[in-house]
Amino acid sequence: MSPGIRTAVLLLVHVGLTTARLSAQWDKYEEIPFVATPPWVIDEMLKMAGVTSKDVVYDLGSGEGDIVIRAAQRFGAQAVGIELRPELIEKARQRAHEAKVAGRVRFLRADFFYTDIREATVVTLFLLPEINRALRPKLLTELRPGSRIVAHAFPIPDWKPQKFLEKDGRKIFLWVVPGP
Structure with missing residues (x-):
């Protein structure tokens, strides 16, 4: 595998993992209940x-x-x-x-x-x-x-x-x- 292709594959994997992590983070924060401040x-x-x-x-x-x-x-x-x-x-x-x-x-x-x-x-x-x-x-x-x-x-x-x-x-x- 050429260095350029290897870099592109690693970049795509990184972007995919980051997107999955951010999506999980978004879901986690959406689950936090709303509590009003007096x-x-x-x-x-x-x-x-x-x-x-x-x-x-x-x-x-x-x-x-x-x-x-x-x-x-x-x-x-x-x-x-x-x-x-x-x-x-x-x-x-x-x-x-x-x-x-x-x-x-x-x-x-x-x-x-x-x-x-x-x-x-x-x-x-x-x-x-x-x-x-x-x-x-x-x-x-x-x-x-x-x-x-x-x-x-x-x-x-x-x-x-x-x-x-x-x-x-x-x-x-x-x-x-x-x-x-």
Whole structure:
């Protein structure tokens, strides 16, 4: 077998294995149940992150849009929700319209691992620790220094938060993206 053919075969095998792995990963994340964040926790998260009308808040795994809608409604921020499930996206859009914030929010049906989040100044998470860990390189690469990341319930493993709050059995963690 010539070196060129061998390289092409290896490349095809690699692409096939990578596609299978990503497909399995997508299925795994689609199986994670939607659990709403209580409104008071959302408020604490957004306050801890210091959200203002100058911020662009991205909620990764936005569910029915609670965090996105609240960021626009109560803090005047622009906000983007990224969610895999189309039925949750539809519900979020309907709720944003009812809350009269549809002009300040967007909901994307996408895998947040493959979605550009560079516009975000604040990222919110209510995800499992292993997903948070897998997101860390993306957060550090795509977010600008000074951007804030706030998580409900689960930390980003191996990354010490700048702030931590535990109240009524709920945990909230805050990280600030470091400068170069």
